[in-house]
Amino acid sequence: MQAFEYANPATIQEAVALLGSRWGEADVLAGGTDQISLMKEYLHTPQRVVNIKNIKELGGIHRAGGNLRIGATVTLDELMENAEVRRAFPSLHQAAEGVSSPQIRNMGTVGGDLCQRPRCWYYRNGCGLLAMKDGRSLVPDGENKYHAIFGNSGPAYFVSASSLGPALVALGAKVKLVSASGSREVAVEKFFVTPQNEQSREIALLPNELLTEILVPLAPTHNATYEVRQKEALDWPLAAASVALKMKGSTVASARVVLGHVAPTPWPAAQADQALAGKAITAETAEEAAKAAVAGATPLSQNGYKVQLARVAVKRALLQAARGRA
């Protein structure tokens, strides 16, 4: 690990004053479950580490206007156990539960989940975020069984590692980003971006900004997350789907279906949304929507199976949402 300056601010204002103007100058430390690994592997070599765990205003889950406001340093375990989240947002509860190690849920934060770096094994082995070699990515001709099946025309082929991202996109949530010069709210859907070069990131956060809170609209929806994970113990999903359904009686007024772990960002499946409008959720309509969700998939040499897994995840998430209530 490269030596660094450690800062321990008590307020958001203090914290943002300590951030850098370029990536690599300062890293934010929240749960640290991945940050420390990144630093030990020299994938991140920040000059300064800004610990935000002592900033009280970053914690807590409460109603604020028509939203549920979730502080950035709320742990995944707090999120999962929160009564309001359980009641209104089973999809978030289920997504947090899918982070299948109690240790990580106890330490990892919701902000950290959204800002975490990809797990792509080329990136983690020091081949760079886009795994470029001699001007082309190693991924299409390489070991890509865990890589993207959507949004993979390059140069990025990794999948977004965020567990909460798909659910938050489906629920129409926003994140609040604060810098020394002010703050802005960004739809979670726009927060995730596909980097076009090695210097950029997979989120819209700027180096001088801090993600402070998440605002989830309390509009009633039937929502659910289904993850296909091979292991019960700690494991990354092979594919996931989050759905949020606004119902009119027993039929779907509008639907948001968002796939996870299949693209460099959470991947909205608009064709599935359209397929569901005006329909009741049955095994047949769920299957049709699931097929529509993966219709445009472009699998790589080793990950065709993920198309099937994404399809199953959509179908099961829809049936789960229809069974549950919000």
Place this chain on the structure above:
Amino acid sequence: MPNYAWPPMPSRKVMGKPTKRLDGPQKASGKAKYSSDLNQPGLLFATILSCPHAHARVTSIDTSEAERLPGVTAVRVISPAGTEVQWEGTEIAAVAATSEEIAKDAIRKIKVRYEVLPHVVKEDDLSRVGNRAKAAGEQVTGDPDKAFQEADVTVEGHYGIPVINHCCLEPHGQVVEWNGDHINFYPSTQNVSGIGGDLAKSLTFNPANIHTRMQYVGGGFGSKFAADRWGVECAHLPKMSGGKPVKLFLDRATEMQIAGNRPSAFAKIKVGAKRDGSIVAWESESWATGGMGGGGMPPIPYVFTEIPNKRLRHSAVAVNAGPVRAWRAPNHPQASFLTCSALEDLAAKLKMDPVDLFDKNAGLTARAEVYRAQLKKGAEIMDWKRRWHPRGESGSGPVKQGMGLAINTWGGGGHASQCRCNIHPDGTVEVELCSQDLGTGTRTIITMVAAETLGLPLGAITLKIGDSVLPPSGGSGGSTTVGGVSSSTRKATVNALGKLFAAVAPSLGAQPDQLEAVDGRIQVKGNSAKSLTWQAACRKLGANKISEMGVNDQRNPQGLNSSGVGGIQMADVSVDTETGIVKINKFVAVQDCGLIINPKTAESQIFGAAIMGICGALFEERIMDVQTGKELNADMEFYKLAGIADIGDIVVHLDITPEHDKRGVVGLGEPPVIGVIASIGNAVANAVGVRVPRAPFTPDRVLAALEGRNS
């Protein structure tokens, strides 16, 4: 000659009773100190700079900047300019420093230039390995061509099992301390008695001047016998660092790249049989890699060795990846997988229950009656006859259930072992031998044997192991430890007790051979009225302690230990055919054994083996990247291992019978791991109706098999 025979089964008071590990509380509370826990004052930390390329030549190496870094005490070049490196992770240089962080910073300041050379890192497709495959000669038995022509049924399949890593929780490494011209050596090893000699050879140093100590080891599985290059480096570094002790343990990635792995095995297999299931012919074309140095030739057909007509071809493929080491039952899991998969495919084609097929062909094995009885027992525990269904006939829902079967065999026996038993005039008893407890319960079984022989409770025995000043005992490999240490301990304690009998016989008015040690007393046989307490008896020794040796004679174990076991394993799985995810419902291991000293740790060995095999069946695989030559999952994240919830219900049946007891002690470390992957693969095929040809049985492979694609 004293009678060393094990006491008759019904009269045993300690042996044969399920006994908790004596070191359990130390381990569970963290009081047990592993070599990697050592942190004496002044300790320096060393780390290895390893090669990032799979095949390269070192063209230059400049350590000057690292040497100048404050806190660095020594830098050693391991692979000087000109060295050809054959796998990623190869040791290039080592640095010692006052902290681990400084050592890691320092290795990043060593400037190495490489000429990168072409590599081959994958062997699963034999047609793509170029000239890296070396064919062994064809072996033919009988007349396979004629036998296949005359067979009623033939089945052909291809099967594969990848290279996997040992995944020792405690990585390889050691602390080395120089004390004048002596070395204090604290390795993580399966071989406390022998590893000092190995280090001495590399250092051209007097082995008598190396004092090796280790009380606990965090896993070895066959990979921790030698001093290794990192051990030798760790011994050199203190000399250059003002004599301070140095600790060098591999990091996880390097551990997985260079500290050992299990060879792969792939094969195309054809089996011919009569309509009634009798196997008449076998033909196989197999290949495997054990890294650059070869290794890995599975003995197939496995267990069913007496198939009358056979043709075998095998190629060893050299790949630019770390070398193999023994992995729990070397070559057997691969052989069991290749053989039992082919036999299950044959059973499916014959529409035969594989239990019946294995039973039918038991005559082709070396222990037909043992396997027949085990098949019956396993089927009973699994409720096989009622629950088994023909391949693929698993109902209409997306989740399919299936059952599979596999078979194992292993030697065991007892390794060379010497033991000393001291009985002191104050009644204390010491049992001393330089063995090691890999976590298998060796401490406990040695103490049980001593307590049994001396008629004392476990707590009355002080056991000393893990120190090279003690009488030597073999490395723990090949399932030979329990046989070796129990025999030497039995002999040492019988010999010591004989001396005690001689000392107290006059005061009991009897001959020494009329005495026995029972329940903490020395008494005339069968007459507790004529007795002395253990303490009173020992006081008769006056000022002299008894110190007697016992030696396991490997050529004549005198019935104390023997070798040769068989076992069967059965798996019950559920496969979600929409996701390809396999879950273990139940796993049954029926294991042949000899005399069981501690049923609890014996059973625990089998639980552990089943869990290890389940990991291999469902998750474990070394992923090599053709373009970069890197092992992409040299970590604990994408090199997947099971958690508790992934394991299912494991049922162990040990054949503890008077008949088996007569064979003496037989090791159980390896046999129960052998058939696990095979039985799970067969259960998956039974569940989903098609063979998933390659392990591990991951969702991509299961779905590909279901769709009829090659996986």
